[in-house]
Amino acid sequence: MNLSIIGTGYVGLVTGACFAEVGHRVVCVDNDAAKVRTLQAGGIPIYEPGLEELVARNRDAGRLTFTTHTAEGVEQSDVVFIAVPTPPLPDGSVDLSYLEKVAREIAAAMTRYKIVVDKSTVPVKTGDKVAETIKRYGKAKVDFDVVSNPEFLREGFAVEDLMRPDRIVIGVRSPRPVAALKQIYAPFDAPIIVTDINSAELIKHASNSFLALKISYVNALSVVCEATGANIQEVANGMGMDARIGRRFLQASLGFGGSCFPKDLSAFIKIAEQVGYDFRLLKEVQRINADQMERFVKKITDTLWVLKDKTIGVLGLAFKQNTDDIRMSPALELCHRLQKEGAALRVHDPKAMEKARAVLKDVTFVADMNAVAEGCDALVIATEWEEFKQLDLERVRRSLTHPILFDGRNLFDLAEMERLGFIYKSIGR
Numbered sequence: 505m506n507l508s509i510i511g512t513g514y515v516g517l518v519t520g521a522c523f524a525e526v527g528h529r530v531v532c533v534d535n536d537a538a539k540v541r542t543l544q545a546g547g548i549p550i551y552e553p554g555l556e557e558l559v560a561r562n563r564d565a566g567r568l569t570f571t572t573h574t575a576e577g578v579e580q581s582d583v584v585f586i587a588v589p590t591p592p593l594p595d596g597s598v599d600l601s602y603l604e605k606v607a608r609e610i611a612a613a614m615t616r617y618k619i620v621v622d623k624s625t626v627p628v629k630t631g632d633k634v635a636e637t638i639k640r641y642g643k644a645k646v647d648f649d650v651v652s653n654p655e656f657l658r659e660g661f662a663v664e665d666l667m668r669p670d671r672i673v674i675g676v677r678s679p680r681p682v683a684a685l686k687q688i689y690a691p692f693d694a695p696i697i698v699t700d701i702n703s704a705e706l707i708k709h710a711s712n713s714f715l716a717l718k719i720s721y722v723n724a725l726s727v728v729c730e731a732t733g734a735n736i737q738e739v740a741n742g743m744g745m746d747a748r749i750g751r752r753f754l755q756a757s758l759g760f761g762g763s764c765f766p767k768d769l770s771a772f773i774k775i776a777e778q779v780g781y782d783f784r785l786l787k788e789v790q791r792i793n794a795d796q797m798e799r800f801v802k803k804i805t806d807t808l809w810v811l812k813d814k815t816i817g818v819l820g821l822a823f824k825q826n827t828d829d830i831r832m833s834p835a836l837e838l839c840h841r842l843q844k845e846g847a848a849l850r851v852h853d854p855k856a857m858e859k860a861r862a863v864l865k866d867v868t869f870v871a872d873m874n875a876v877a878e879g880c881d882a883l884v885i886a887t888e889w890e891e892f893k894q895l896d897l898e899r900v901r902r903s904l905t906h907p908i909l910f911d912g913r914n915l916f917d918l919a920e921m922e923r924l925g926f927i928y929k930s931i932g933r
């Protein structure tokens with residue numbers, strides 16, 4: 505089918521590339537001319553495993569094109585996907601101004617029936633607003649349908665998640681657009697559920713909030729584990745074998761971050777407030793997450809005492825592994841906290857150093873992960889990169905002035921760290 509995607513960020517670009525991969529013709533639109541030029545010239549603006557090859561293959565095959573003009577995308581497609589940012593406002597609610605602007609642009613460009621699909625994460629009832637806007641600003645007064653089709657991909661695994669999704673949610677106001685949406689998703693071999701549009705919008709916020717809740721639950725448990733001598737990983741393994749609970753997203757950490765969970769939690773709390781419900785459970789999820797960072801910083805200061813004039817090595821800057829995304833990254837927050845206490849930092853991240861340079865000042869960026877510990881008073885693991893598990897621990901121990909390692913991601917085995925002679929402090933173990 506002929507598709508366009510307005511907004512070429514993490515969701516828009518990966519979705520566009522995957523749609524093209526299964527044979528659709530896709531026009532990706534973005535108002536950032538530099539980004540579009542990069543994509544047209546064969547470059548890629550973000551790091552996402554497998555994406556570069558996917559984009560190149562489909563661009564070369566002529567199935568994936570890029571433009572800065574919304575009208576061009578709308579003209580060349582039957583179904584228009586919106587994947588623009590919906591960032592948080594200072595009060596926790598969602599800034600829908602990009603979405604509203606795009607809805608007006610689509611309306612102005614429509615000359616025949618279109619299906620307009622929202623993929624951005626939006627508050628429930630936004631679909632109605634989009635429909636009203638298109639109706640109001642449509643010049644040709646042509647027919648259209650608005651659909652909600654939330655995206656559930658994880659950064660760092662985006663291509664994998666998109667090619668093999670757990671489910672496709674299609675929220676509609678009438679049955680008319682369902683067949684086209686099913687046709688678009690037919691090659692993906694995933695269960696499709698069709699709901700009303702409000703339910704589809706809610707499924708997204710409800711899912712992300714639940715996943716965040718799961719992480720805060722395990723992080724709260726980690727506190728009890730530390731106080732009792734239990735091991736959070738064994739507790740999580742035991743819990744996770746119950747199919748009703750599941751082991752995924754029970755990884756204790758220094759807290760969750762990124763551009764989705766913190767923002768979506770605040771938004772969902774606000775949405776509930778606006779309909780008269782005080783979602784205290786989710787407020788507690790936020791509080792536990794904030795406490796987790798406090799507790800980790802305290803663990804470091806309790807051990808090292810004064811941080812002024814000390815040097816700390818930090819492994820990991822991205823908000824999670826397999827990405828160069830540093831938005832709301834717990835690792836970066838930790839760096840800022842340690843700097844505030846007076847520590848000098850030597851840092852490394854496999855992919856996020858370039859982006860981190862813009863926001864992390866007065867630190868030493870180290871290209872080799874095994875060299876970070878040199879001359880440091882302690883080393884901290886802040887992001888769960890798989891490759892950190894391959895750290896040359898003998899060398900690290902010899903490089904540190906004192907063999908102290910704080911692990912905010914529980915990457916190493918306790919007995920092994922003891923054998924190697926580390927003072928090893930992790931989460932909930």
Ligand code: UGA
Pocket residue numbers: 625655656657658659660712715719752753754755756757758759760761762763764765823824825888
């Ligand atoms: C999240 C959801 O997982 C996706 O399903 C959703 O589509 C996406 O938000 C979105 O709304 O766009 P993402 O933010 O890319 O995806 O990353 P996650 O893998 O969910 O990780 C989020 C944070 O939680 C990271 O900081 C990660 O390190 C942390 N985390 C995750 C834990 O601390 N423990 C865990 O067990 C899992």
